[in-house]
Amino acid sequence: MATVDTDAEPLSIGEVAERTGLSVHALRFYEREGLLVGPVQRTAGGRRRYTTADVDWLLICVKLRGTGMPLADLKRFAELVRHGxxxxxxxxxxxxxxxxxxxxxxxxxxxxxxxxxxxxxxxxxxxxxxxxxxxxxxxx
Known part of the structure; x- marks a missing residue:
């Protein structure tokens, strides 16, 4: 996984969709299902803002799902990573x-x-x- 660029500008949901190949709908689903390892930040207006670390994680998720990993297993993996x-x-x-x-x-x-x-x-x-x-x- 790439190192987190703390100086990078936060990314919109559309930009993350473009970088990961996931649809905006799928990104919202991943968040609802607890498949992300950290909370998605929000602007004062409620818009999602993603970090490069979020994108790196999502790219791993895309590969795991692309190889048929069940959602339950991906969810468990994300949970384990979240726990540190x-x-x-x-x-x-x-x-x-x-x-x-x-x-x-x-x-x-x-x-x-x-x-x-x-x-x-x-x-x-x-x-x-x-x-x-x-x-x-x-x-x-």
């Missing part, structure tokens, strides 16, 4: 479990890719010969 030092072993267990789940998904996808590559080869070979014989034909 002393729970690193639990954080590690949570991330390790997720990593194992992702590795299993990658293995499954690699098996699927292998079947698809084989089938692409079969079709390419038949098309190169201009012969569809031997391909599945439901009209036969």
């Amino acid at each position: 030092p002393g729970n690193e072993a639990e954080r590690l267990r949570l991330l390790d479990t997720h990593q194992q789940r992702i590795e299993a998904q990658i293995r499954t996808l690699e098996e699927c890719r292998s079947v698809i590559a084989w089938k692409v080869g079969v079709y390419a070979e038949h098309l190169a010969r201009d012969d569809a014989g031997g391909l599945w034909d439901p009209t036969v």
Whole structure:
């Protein structure tokens, strides 16, 4: 994670949406669900103001969600981070479990890719010969 730039100007919700790829609606949802590690600051008028640390955290959340981490696990991870030092072993267990789940998904996808590559080869070979014989034909 990047270091916090305390001199940086606070960011609007729109700017954070642009930097993270999350919609404004998703950012509000993340805040409501307790997925952020710190409270979002507000202007006197009630507008949200984010820090670079908020953006850094949200970018991690985007990657974890993009790999299918359940919201409950992400919420627990955020809770642990909010509580500060002393729970690193639990954080590690949570991330390790997720990593194992992702590795299993990658293995499954690699098996699927292998079947698809084989089938692409079969079709390419038949098309190169201009012969569809031997391909599945439901009209036969």
